[in-house]
Amino acid sequence: MLKFNKLQFTRNLTIRVKIWLFFMMLVCIVFILMWTFQILLLGPFYEIMKVSSVSGATKKLASAYHTENFTDCLLDSAVRNDMCIEILDKNGAEVRYECMFSGNCMLHNGSNDVYFYFMELRESETGEICRKIYNNTMQSEMLIYGCPLYNKKGGIAGYLITNARLVPVEASRQIMQNITIFIMVLLVISGVILSAYAAENLGAPIKKLNISAQRLAQGDYTVQFPGGGCAEVDDLADTLAYASRELSRTDEMQRDLIANVSHDMRTPLTMMKAYAEMIRDLSGNNPEKRNQHLNIIIEETDRLSLLVNDMLDLSKLESGTQKLDIDRIDISEKLREIARRYEGISEKMGYSLIFTGNAPYIINCDSGKIERVICNLLNNAINYTSKEDRRVYLRQINFPDRVRIEISDTGDGIEEDKIKLIFDKYYRSENHKREVVGTGLGLSIVKAILKMHGYNYGVNSKIGEGSTFWFEAPPADPINDINQQ
Ligand code: ADP
Numbered sequence: 274m275l276k277f278n279k280l281q282f283t284r285n286l287t288i289r290v291k292i293w294l295f296f297m298m299l300v301c302i303v304f305i306l307m308w309t310f311q312i313l314l315l316g317p318f319y320e321i322m323k324v325s326s327v328s329g330a331t332k333k334l335a336s337a338y339h340t341e342n343f344t345d346c347l348l349d350s351a352v353r354n355d356m357c358i359e360i361l362d363k364n365g366a367e368v369r370y371e372c373m374f375s376g377n378c379m380l381h382n383g384s385n386d387v388y389f390y391f392m393e394l395r396e397s398e399t400g401e402i403c404r405k406i407y408n409n410t411m412q413s414e415m416l417i418y419g420c421p422l423y424n425k426k427g428g429i430a431g432y433l434i435t436n437a438r439l440v441p442v443e444a445s446r447q448i449m450q451n452i453t454i455f456i457m458v459l460l461v462i463s464g465v466i467l468s469a470y471a472a473e474n475l476g477a478p479i480k481k482l483n484i485s486a487q488r489l490a491q492g493d494y495t496v497q498f499p500g501g502g503c504a505e506v507d508d509l510a511d512t513l514a515y516a517s518r519e520l521s522r523t524d525e526m527q528r529d530l531i532a533n534v535s536h537d538m539r540t541p542l543t544m545m546k547a548y549a550e551m552i553r554d555l556s557g558n559n560p561e562k563r564n565q566h567l568n569i570i571i572e573e574t575d576r577l578s579l580l581v582n583d584m585l586d587l588s589k590l591e592s593g594t595q596k597l598d599i600d601r602i603d604i605s606e607k608l609r610e611i612a613r614r615y616e617g618i619s620e621k622m623g624y625s626l627i628f629t630g631n632a633p634y635i636i637n638c639d640s641g642k643i644e645r646v647i648c649n650l651l652n653n654a655i656n657y658t659s660k661e662d663r664r665v666y667l668r669q670i671n672f673p674d675r676v677r678i679e680i681s682d683t684g685d686g687i688e689e690d691k692i693k694l695i696f697d698k699y700y701r702s703e704n705h706k707r708e709v710v711g712t713g714l715g716l717s718i719v720k721a722i723l724k725m726h727g728y729n730y731g732v733n734s735k736i737g738e739g740s741t742f743w744f745e746a747p748p749a750d751p752i753n754d755i756n757q758q
Contacts, residue, residue, distance in 0.1 A: 289472035296464035330354045356437035365391040394419040414439035478502040494521035541573035583714040590721040597639040630669030634676040635749040642722045649715040650680040658682035681741040687734040696720040
C-alpha cells in the first residue's frame with residue numbers, strides 16, 4: 274500500500290518538480306558534508322594535524338642533532354612552528370632551550386613539570402610522549418611532545434621536549450558556519466534557477482510530443498513529432514513518428530479490407546439474387562436454362578465460402594489458436610502428390626505444371642499446412658502466369674542444411690515496391706481482375722504458416738518475366754524438432 278502510494282506520488286510529479294527535488298537533494302547532501310567536515314569535525318581535524326606537524330618538526334630537529342647548524346635549526350624550528358623547545362641531557366639537566374611564550378609555556382614557567390616529562394619520556398615504551406594539557410596562565414590547551422636524542426653510536430644522548438599551543442577553533446568554526454550557510458543559500462537559489470532551466474529544456478519538448486501524441490490518438494496521422502532537448506526525446510519522437518506511420522498503414526489496410534471484402538461479397542450476392550429471380554420469373558420451367566442459372570449460383574456460393582474460410586483460417590493462425598501438428602515427412606513425395614493432383618486441373622484449364630527434383634528429403638512440419646502453402650502459391654502462379662506461355666514450375670532443390678521449394682510463373686511479375694506489400698493482409702494489386710479467383714488473403718496465410726514453422730521465405734520477381742515464390746525448410750533433426758520447443 275505504502276509502495277503504491279509512493280509510486281502514485283512520484284508519478285504525479287511534473288518534470289519541473291522532480292528536477293527541483295533532485296537539485297534540492299544534492300544541495301542537502303553538500304550541506305551535510307560541509308557541516309560535518311568543516312564545522313563538527315573542525316576541532317578533531319585541527320588537533321590531529323597539529324599533533325602530526327609538531328611531532329614531525331620535533332623528530333626532524335632530533336635527527337639534526339649532530340649537524341653543525343643544530344643551534345640555528347633550533348631557533349628556526351621554534352619560530353616556524355611557534356613552539357618552545359627544551360633540550361635535556363640524559364640525566365634530565367637542561368642543556369639548551371628556546372621559549373616563544375615569554376616563560377608562560379609548560380616547559381619554562383618555573384614549575385617542575387619538565388622533570389616529570391623527562392621521567393615519563395625515559396620510561397616510555399615507545400620512546401616518545403605526547404600530552405595535551407590545559408595552561409591556566411595562557412588560558413589555552415598546550416601540546417607537549419618529547420623524543421630522545423641519540424649520540425653518534427646510537428646511544429641516548431639526551432631528550433628533546435617541545436611545547437606548542439593548540440589555538441581554540443571556536444572563532445574559526447563560527448566563521449566557517451556563516452560561510453557554509455551563505456554558500457547553502459546561494460546553492461538553493463542557483464538550484465531553483467538551474468532546475469527551472471533544465472525542466473524547461475526537457476519538459477517543453479515532451480509537452481509538445483504529448484500534444485502531438487494526443488492528436489495521433491484522435492486519428493490525425495499527418496501530425497509531426499518534433500524532437501529537441503536531448504537524444505532520448507529525439508528517440509521518442511522517432512518512435513512516435515514510426516508508430517504514426519504504422520497506424521496510418523494499418524488504418525489504410527483496414528479500409529482496403531472493408532472495401533475489398535464488401536466488394537467481393539456484394540458481387541456474388543448480387544449475382545445470386547439476380548439468378549434466383551431469373552429462375553423464379555423466367556427459367557423456372559426451362560430445365561436447361563434453370564440448371565445453367567443454378568450452376569452460376571453455386572459458383573458464387575463457392576466464391577463466398579472461400580472468402581469466409583480464408584478470413585477464418587487467417588484469424589485462427591494469427592491469434593495462435595491453431596497449433597502445428599508436426600510430423601516427419603518426405604517433402605519430395607508430398608510435392609509429387611500435389612503435382613499429380615494439379616495435372617488434371619492444369620490439363621483442363623490448358624496450363625502445364627512442370628515439377629523438378631525427385632530426391633527424398635525428410636523435414637519436420639505440419640503436413641496439411643505446408644500443403645496449403647504450396648497450393649496457395651501454385652494457385653497464384655496459375656492465376657498470374659502468362660496467358661500465352663501457360664506454364665508453371667514447381668521445384669525442389671536439396672542442400673545439405675535445407676531444402677528449397679520454388680514455385681515460378683512466367684507472368685507479368687511484381688513491381689519492386691509492391692513486393693513488400695503482397696504478404697500483407699488484404700493486399701491485392703490494383704489491376705486485380707474478377708476472373709482471377711482469390712481473396713487477397715492467400716499470401717497472408719502462407720506467411721502466417723511459414724512464420725509458425727520458422728522457415729525462411731521470399732519472392733524474386735522481374736517485371737515482364739515472372740515471379741518465383743520460395744521457402745526453405747531445415748532437414749528433420751530430432752534436436753531441432755519443433756514439437757520439442
Ligand atoms: P489474391 O487472392 O489476390 O491472389 P494473395 O494474397 O494470394 O491474394 O496475393 C496478393 C497479391 O499478390 C495479389 O493480388 C497479386 O497482386 C500479388 N501476387 C500474388 N502472387 C502473384 C504472382 N505469382 N504473380 C504476380 N502477382 C502475384
